[in-house]
Amino acid sequence: xxxxxxxxxxxxxxxxxxxxxxxxxxxxxxxxxxxxxxxxxxxxxxxxxxxxxxxxxxxxxxxxxxxxxxxxxxxxxxxxxxxxxxxxxxxxxxxxxxxxxxxxxxxxxxxxxxxxxxxxxxxxxxxxxxxxxxxxxxxxxxxxxxxxxxxxxxxxxxxxxxxxxxxxxxxxxxxxxxxxxxxxxxxxxxxxxxxxxxxxxxxxxxxxxxxxxxxxxxxxxxxxxxxxxxxxxxxxxxxxxxxxxxxxxxxxxxxxxxxxxxxxxxxxxxxxxxxxxxxxxxxxxxxxxxxxxxxxxxx
Numbered sequence: 001x002x003x004x005x006x007x008x009x010x011x012x013x014x015x016x017x018x019x020x021x022x023x024x025x026x027x028x029x030x031x032x033x034x035x036x037x038x039x040x041x042x043x044x045x046x047x048x049x050x051x052x053x054x055x056x057x058x059x060x061x062x063x064x065x066x067x068x069x070x071x072x073x074x075x076x077x078x079x080x081x082x083x084x085x086x087x088x089x090x091x092x093x094x095x096x097x098x099x100x101x102x103x104x105x106x107x108x109x110x111x112x113x114x115x116x117x118x119x120x121x122x123x124x125x126x127x128x129x130x131x132x133x134x135x136x137x138x139x140x141x142x143x144x145x146x147x148x149x150x151x152x153x154x155x156x157x158x159x160x161x162x163x164x165x166x167x168x169x170x171x172x173x174x175x176x177x178x179x180x181x182x183x184x185x186x187x188x189x190x191x192x193x194x195x196x197x198x199x200x201x202x203x204x205x206x207x208x209x210x211x212x213x214x215x216x217x218x219x220x221x222x223x224x225x226x227x228x229x230x231x232x233x234x235x236x237x238x239x240x241x242x243x244x245x246x247x248x249x250x251x252x253x254x255x256x257x258x259x260x261x262x263x264x265x266x267x268x269x270x271x272x273x274x275x276x277x278x279x280x281x282x283x284x285x286x287x288x289x290x291x292x293x294x295x296x297x298x299x
Contacts, residue, residue: 012158019162026090030103033087041083045076051284052079054298058283062212077279078132085132092135093166097143106140110249114145114192114234123187123231125222126194127252128238129270130282133245135167137238138194141247142170148186149174149194177201180221187229194236197222197263198270200289207260208291211267217290218267223259235269239277 025036044052059075066074091100117124126147131137141147149171154160167174172191175182183193200206200217209218226233235252238245252269255261274281286298 011156015156015158019159022086022090023094026087026094034084037084037087038080039083040086041080044082045079054286055079055283057298058285058287059278061214061288063278064213074278075283078281078283081132081279082284088133088136089166092139093162093169097169100140100143104136104140105244106247107244108141108144108247108249110234111144113251114249117232117234118146118190118192121190123190123229124192125187125226125229125231125233126192126236126249127222127233127266127270128194128196128236129198129273130196130285131238131280132282133238133240133280134282136245137236137247138167139170140245141194141236142172145192146172147192147194148172148183150177150183150196151175152177180225184225184229187225187231192234195222195225197266198287199285200287203290206290207263209260209263209267211287212271214288215291216267216288218263220259220263222266223256223262226254226256226262235273237273239280 026033028036055078056075059071059078063071063074091104095103114124114126128134128137138147138149147170149167151163151167151174153176154163164174171194173186175186183195186193197219198211201219203217205221206217206219208215210216211218222233225231233252233254234249237248237250239248240246252266254265254269286294288297292298
């Protein structure tokens, strides 16, 4: 027990040093961020990182109609873009609102529509995709309108506290994904809640739904959430255009005839948005591990 405690204490010390170095990195002048992010991306591309393999497998599977060169181009750009994740996540978690507004070019489309829903007291389920700049997306949205979030708890208590403190700079509050009652209550009382379904969370609460034409474990909870809370559903798309981060909010009218149909309509919608900017999507997740096998397809 004593050795275990010492190991945990050492891991925490190392993590504290890494977090402090990370903060120093993101507090460097803004003009240094892009070249630093690009250099980090090159290192990621060169190293034999498992998540690079996941990205390659997913891109090849989801873009069967593209040529090998086209798929390689998406893959290469995607891995290089992951270097900026360290920068954008650090900005989202550590910067002040004032510095973000001063230094980050962004615009939000459809914000007025969401504001009107909030004025009417309508709860809104804000469905989104896992972009590489997801943390900055939610921080900027939260700076401009009250939003709540759903998250997954991290294994490290210390990192979890860093993550929670960072996210709460933009979010009013957050709930664990295994606490649906909490965020359903938020929706029933007219709050807007960010929620993503485009990852494989196992088969316990999922069904096999098509994603890019492939069988994928997809959670069906959104249907039940919308039904029970009578909330509105919106989709938030994000992408980089001419060096500016664009957040686009639009009302989403999914097929409510059944949980499967609603989940399929969400997957189809996410797929259509991912295709517009495929190199900005989080392909590094094992999206098809429950259907194709994490030890087979992702080996």
